[in-house]
Amino acid sequence: MSRLTLETRLRAIGAERYHDRHPFHHMLHGGDCNPDQVRAWVINRWAYQAAIPMKDAAFLSRCDDPDMRRAWRSRIEDHDGGVDEGGGIRRWLKLAEAVGLDPEYVASGGGVLPATRFAVDAYIRYVRDAPLLQAVASSLTELFAPKIHEQRIAGLFKHYDFANPDSMSYFQHRLNEAPKDVAYGLAWVLDHADTPEKEDQAAAALRFKTDVLWAQLDALYSAYVTPGSIPPGAWQPGEGMA
Amino acid sequence: MSRLTLETRLRAIGAERYHDRHPFHHMLHGGDCNPDQVRAWVINRWAYQAAIPMKDAAFLSRCDDPDMRRAWRSRIEDHDGGVDEGGGIRRWLKLAEAVGLDPEYVASGGGVLPATRFAVDAYIRYVRDAPLLQAVASSLTELFAPKIHEQRIAGLFKHYDFANPDSMSYFQHRLNEAPKDVAYGLAWVLDHADTPEKEDQAAAALRFKTDVLWAQLDALYSAYVTPGSIPPGAWQPGEGMA
Structure with missing residues (x-):
């Protein structure tokens, strides 16, 4: 019963706080x-993706x-990919190109909002330094990712000319990759959060991660x-175009 | 000329300080x-290997x-390997078994000398925190690894009954893996150490790494x-046998 209760609690965090x-x-x-708002999103989301x-x-x-490292490593392989073919982050640059940006400008990280960088850096540090249970639990926003990817694919195809199978290939791939990752992470958390204190820690980690994602959209908005509110040094419309 | 001078300087560090x-x-x-001395080496070297x-x-x-991550990642793949087949660290456990140790005991990290742990932890922290040039240069002890692997394979086969193709498979694999890694790392260091200050930093990083390796053998010795000098908590002959 406790596993089911915790899973329900984690899913409720997504229902309340996912971006x-x-x-x-x-x-x-x-x-x-x-x-330009789409471009700003592509530029800043690159910083997170990459x-x-x-x-x-x-x-x-x-x-x-x-054993855990061997299972976890596929996440890096999905995003970075091989030396020649690349992976998810290279697919993201196709989206950048499709919205009229120079992919090299986007890949350089130029123009990214400071608040985006701070959120991303906080996430890397958390995963490196927090107790292992929290590091794993912070990945569980992937529970909610397939739904947003489906909404996004449908919404972008419906409303924007730049959407095509090539520019949207990042999201299409994630539909297949994320469920495998989250199945592993969720099972691990449910196995290891075996006291009320650890359940609280797992929930706190997932809330932290929803904050990381939400803060990026707050900054974009x-x-x-x-x-008239673009901060100094951030991307200005017209910059970094192909 | 400067590339050749630096390479010569780095190779001289190995000639003087490699373990x-x-x-x-x-x-x-x-x-x-x-x-028992062989077993102590296998147990402690596991902590480094793993x-x-x-x-x-x-x-x-x-x-x-x-791009650099994509090239570097094969090092993890070589050592950890796939979920089912494993990699170099699993091959090391075959050596553990061949010298009479329980591979599960060795894999648990039990009995490892504190000085071994400190050296290994120092290496991980260095690679995480030092300037990138030094992180790369610290890997260049691989320049000297094929020679020691060849000596080791020959010496162990000649002198010890436990040596056979299965128990020695870790070293056989490294003969193929290390040259690819070091070619990448050396070229990167020679490309990027483009001032006398950076050449000094690269040399210091390689000296640091030779210290990491040497300190482990000092502790074993x-x-x-x-x-009568085994420190408290370290492996005692007779423990952890298969």
């Missing part, structure tokens, strides 16, 4: 973002169980929806 | 270790160049060659 509820995502998926392999490497760097 | 010159290795490769994927993950966790 599919953020106003910026409502705009994006509903076709209400102008091209740091995911570093986050998962930080996990491996503190995991002394070889603040900078690119509210007029 | 093939340590008295314990002379004993081991010359057939002068008794079975931490190498964590060290390389620490490298990936601080490397924001996806102190505990298991000098009579």
